[in-house]
Structure formats: C-alpha cells, structure tokens
Amino acid sequence: MDLEQLFEQNKEQSLHGRYITLDAIEPLLNRLNTNHELRIIGKSVLDKPIYKYQIGTGKIKIFLWSQMHGNEGTTTKALFDFLNLLHSGSELANQFLAEFTFCCLPMLNPDGAKLHTRANANNVDLNRDSQDLTQPESKVLRATFEDFKPDFCYNLHDQRTIFGVADTGKPATVSFLAPAFNEAREINPSRLKAINIIAGMNAVLQQYIPGQVGRFDDSFNINCIGDTFQYLGVPTILFEAGHFQGDYLREETRKYIFMALITSFKIISENDIVVSKLDDYLSISQNKVVFYDFICKNIKINYDGIEIITSFALQYKEELIDDSICFTAYIAKIGELDNYFGHFEFDGKGAFYSDNFNNIPKLDQKADFYIENNIKFVNGSMIL
Structure with missing residues (x-):
C-alpha cells in the first residue's frame, strides 16, 4: 500500500x-x-x-x-x-x-x-x-x-x-x-x-x-x-x-x-x-x-564597555491578526545554548550584533537585527 x-x-x-x-x-x-x-x-x-x-x-x-x-x-x-x-x-x-x-x-x-x-x-x-x-x-x-x-x-x-x-x-x-x-x-x-x-x-x-x-x-x-x-x-x-x-x-x-x-x-x-x-x-x-526556532551563535556584543561573545535563541509566537496566523519571532534566551538545537542556526563567527535599540539582544524583543551591519535579519529571517 x-x-x-x-x-x-x-x-x-x-x-x-x-x-x-x-x-x-x-x-x-x-x-x-x-x-x-x-x-x-x-x-x-x-x-x-x-x-x-x-x-x-x-x-x-x-x-x-x-x-x-x-x-x-x-x-x-x-x-x-x-x-x-x-x-x-x-x-x-x-x-x-x-x-x-x-x-x-x-x-x-x-x-x-x-x-x-x-x-x-x-x-x-x-x-x-x-x-x-x-x-x-x-x-x-x-x-x-x-x-x-x-x-x-x-x-x-x-x-x-x-x-x-x-x-x-x-x-x-x-x-x-x-x-x-x-x-x-x-x-x-x-x-x-x-x-x-x-x-x-x-x-x-x-x-x-x-x-x-x-x-x-x-x-x-x-x-x-x-x-x-x-x-x-x-x-x-x-x-x-x-x-x-x-x-x-x-x-x-x-x-x-x-x-x-x-x-x-x-x-x-x-x-x-x-x-x-x-x-x-x-x-x-x-x-x-531541546529546540528553538532559530539560534544565532558566537556573536559579539558590547556589554557595559566590555566585548563578549554570546549566543541567543529566537522563538516564533503564533499571533492571530485579521483572521490570519502570523509568525512573529522574539528573542527567547540569551547565553549558554550548548544543549539546544535550532531549526535554523547561524554562526556569527565573532561578528558584532546591532539593532535599532541598544545594540544588545534583550528577552522578548522582536527579532529584527544586524550582524556586522551588513547581514540583516527581519522577524528572525535573513534578508539577502
């Protein structure tokens, strides 16, 4: 059959x-x-x-x-x-x-x-x-x-x-x-x-x-x-x-x-x-x-004047807007992610993170950001 x-x-x-x-x-x-x-x-x-x-x-x-x-x-x-x-x-x-x-x-x-x-x-x-x-x-x-x-x-x-x-x-x-x-x-x-x-x-x-x-x-x-x-x-x-x-x-x-x-x-x-x-x-x-929707590894941030390498994870929330489901990506975890997998993963290889706010990822922030100012992510997706 x-x-x-x-x-x-x-x-x-x-x-x-x-x-x-x-x-x-x-x-x-x-x-x-x-x-x-x-x-x-x-x-x-x-x-x-x-x-x-x-x-x-x-x-x-x-x-x-x-x-x-x-x-x-x-x-x-x-x-x-x-x-x-x-x-x-x-x-x-x-x-x-x-x-x-x-x-x-x-x-x-x-x-x-x-x-x-x-x-x-x-x-x-x-x-x-x-x-x-x-x-x-x-x-x-x-x-x-x-x-x-x-x-x-x-x-x-x-x-x-x-x-x-x-x-x-x-x-x-x-x-x-x-x-x-x-x-x-x-x-x-x-x-x-x-x-x-x-x-x-x-x-x-x-x-x-x-x-x-x-x-x-x-x-x-x-x-x-x-x-x-x-x-x-x-x-x-x-x-x-x-x-x-x-x-x-x-x-x-x-x-x-x-x-x-x-x-x-x-x-x-x-x-x-x-x-x-x-x-x-x-x-x-x-x-x-063990999964997040997206994991961004090895990105560099400036935290209180100190440059550190960290990782962060994004998770989609299903939001009902005008009778349609929209998948909106939010930052869900920052820091150690060795025991987790991403359905999509990106290795920043030490490149700088930046966004339109404080240039450091924050929990529950919408996932719109840049890596090294030339790789743009909108709603957790890379824009080529």
Whole structure:
C-alpha cells in the first residue's frame, strides 16, 4: 500500500495552514453528510455547535476527537483527509467501513479555534477538565464516550516546535503516548493494546521520517482526558503532531498523521495487537524540550564597555491578526545554548550584533537585527 499516494489522493485541499476554524470545516461536514452521519451534539461556551460525525457499520468502535485545544488544527486536517478516504469508494474504504464504526468530534473547542487559543472561551484547558467537567465541551466529550462505548480512543493534538527526539538533534515530527491508567504507570491489557498499535505505527513512520518519532511523557494525571479514558479501561492513544523541517504550516506533518491513522486501523483489522511489543514501544525515544526556532551563535556584543561573545535563541509566537496566523519571532534566551538545537542556526563567527535599540539582544524583543551591519535579519529571517 502506497501511503503517500493514498494521502495525495484524499488530501482535503480546502484545509491549509495553522488556522483551522469551524467556518472552514462546516461546509466539509455538510458535504460528507451523505447518509445522515452528521449530528450537532452540544454547544460551546459561545454557543457554537459541536459536531459528531459517525460512519461505518463495523463492530470495532473507534472514537476520535480533535482540536480539544483550539490552536491545534493539524490533526483536524488529517482527520478530514481520512474521512475523504472513507468516502472514496476504494477497496480499503469499504473494508474499513465494514469492520469499524468511526465516531469523530472533529472540533471539540470551536471557540478556541476561532481565537487560536489552547483554552476554551472560559480560559479553561479542556484537557485538565476530565474529572470536574466544568465546561460544556468537556461534558459533550464525556457524554459521547459513555454513549458510544468505544473499543479504542484517539486523542488528537499538536505539539510545539520546541520538542525534539531526545538529544538527537531531530525534531519530534510525530509523537505518541499510551497514557498511564494509574500512578504506578503499570501495563495492563488495555494499555498494552495501545502500546502495540503505537509500536506498529512507529515502525511504518520510520520509513518516512527516520528518527523523528517521539514518545510523550507518561506521568499520570487523572485530570487529563487520555489518562481518564485509559483508567476507565479503553485503550487510548495520544497523537502529537509536531514540527517537520521548514514546515511551519504543518502540511508535511498532516501527511504523517494520516499515514499513522491508516496504519493503526490496519493493525487493529489484522488483530496485530495480541503479541506484546512493549520493548519496541519503549525503544521510541522520549520527547525532550531541546529546540528553538532559530539560534544565532558566537556573536559579539558590547556589554557595559566590555566585548563578549554570546549566543541567543529566537522563538516564533503564533499571533492571530485579521483572521490570519502570523509568525512573529522574539528573542527567547540569551547565553549558554550548548544543549539546544535550532531549526535554523547561524554562526556569527565573532561578528558584532546591532539593532535599532541598544545594540544588545534583550528577552522578548522582536527579532529584527544586524550582524556586522551588513547581514540583516527581519522577524528572525535573513534578508539577502
């Protein structure tokens, strides 16, 4: 099976970039609603509809939800790519529809999506509300879980560009986790099923992004929805869509999420989850905060009359301006950076730093500066 070709055939062309809102997906849901698969099952804080899309007639029940955090739309794009596949009429689509029933909440947090924020309109992180259920969106998710009674749960997220695969210097383009179900982080049969699926997805993704798959920290927190569902006995998999080299719009990453979804369903279909692959799972290196978007090394500054050589790092902030996401680079760290990597790195080789202010980099300052007065950087990018 050619997964790349499958992705290109089913990619939802209308969804692109980092800003994925309810306005963008509602027409797609209505288009895909060919046999009454679509229902409004609740409302957000700001009274926006929360949709459930259910398709398939199979005995194996798969529950997927995306954009629990409103600014994490990469997996939403991949989810619609997958839904397009299910409507393709292909042999694979027919197989999946016969073997599975898919229940999808493609945008749990439409208010956060509109504002491009992690939290909902009440400034609550829905992924810390699985026990108290204080928010309408949390209640919708839990009610759907209890009504649908899934065999597997897919918790779909994005992660920031700061994450790398251990200390390898490679970005964590895709990361997974089989959440713990107790404080001791033990392995029971339910968690082992999730572990085995992740091991299989990793084996396939290594063919496309070698060394760029990470394993998320499994510290137990019952307030997190994945931990709660695992605690309740349902194998749960956390997906984290991360950074691929140069792919700030996450268009490459969505492809690998799509590939992982397809692979996971093939694994379940073939019942390739009965033999323990715990060692393979544990061999996936853990996520680690080791990246900045840009590192400028070995630049000279005049600090209180003394010339010193230092380094500094920049990080992009995603800022919503006129319904568009702008990546604005700010100085995030100054000084020792030996244990960090940059998605882009520049060696100043002792050249002088200057800017329009004090000619020394300052934290939280916008990244517009010169190196030796002849190399200009605007918003963290070199202007040739």
